[in-house]
Amino acid sequence: MINWLDDNKDLLGLTLAVLGLLVTAYTVLIARRSQRRDAFMRIHETLLQPEIQEGRRLLFNISRLEDVPALGTSEYHLINRALAMYDTLGHYVAQGYVSERHVLDVWHHSIRDIRAPAELFIAVRAARHRTSWKPWPYLRKLFDKAAAFRSIEDCCTPPDGG
Ligand SMILES: [Zn+2]
Numbered sequence: 001m002i003n004w005l006d007d008n009k010d011l012l013g014l015t016l017a018v019l020g021l022l023v024t025a026y027t028v029l030i031a032r033r034s035q036r037r038d039a040f041m042r043i044h045e046t047l048l049q050p051e052i053q054e055g056r057r058l059l060f061n062i063s064r065l066e067d068v069p070a071l072g073t074s075e076y077h078l079i080n081r082a083l084a085m086y087d088t089l090g091h092y093v094a095q096g097y098v099s100e101r102h103v104l105d106v107w108h109h110s111i112r113d114i115r116a117p118a119e120l121f122i123a124v125r126a127a128r129h130r131t132s133w134k135p136w137p138y139l140r141k142l143f144d145k146a147a148a149f150r151s152i153e154d155c156c157t158p159p160d161g162g
Pocket of ligand 1: 108109150151154155156157
């Protein structure tokens with residue numbers, strides 16, 4: 001036994017080093033999954049807050065550019081806040097802070113539903129801005145992702161896309 005260990009010191013050292021690396025990689029992976037899950041829970045809970053829900057509800061009053069509430073009104077503020085939070089969600093997805101699949105699984109219908117009024121709101125916001133700024137690029141990317149997403153659940157029924 002002693003002889004065998006002596007003869008295979010390098011191999012043993014290498015094996016232990018590889019095992020150490022694997023354990024470290026696994027630990028990092030588990031920690032990252034846990035962090036992403038926590039980030040998902042936080043943004044999910046934020047999107048379910050009454051103020052954000054109200055902003056989303058108000059958004060559905062918009063079917064033409066003229067329907068966008070005047071600057072400075074509480075309606076404008078609430079919609080703005082809700083869309084900014086969706087943009088944050090899109091940013092989290094883009095950065096990998098949360099799982100894109102988890103986000104789309106849970107939010108794809110909500111994101112699809114707000115698209116048309118949100119695009120009107122964005123157009124008005126962009127037109128009112130002093131410099132050339134088009135708001136919420138991450139939200140706009142999220143619109144395309146949500147449109148293309150097909151859930152394995154039975155929520156995506158025709159004519160929504162099947
Ligand atoms: Zn669906």
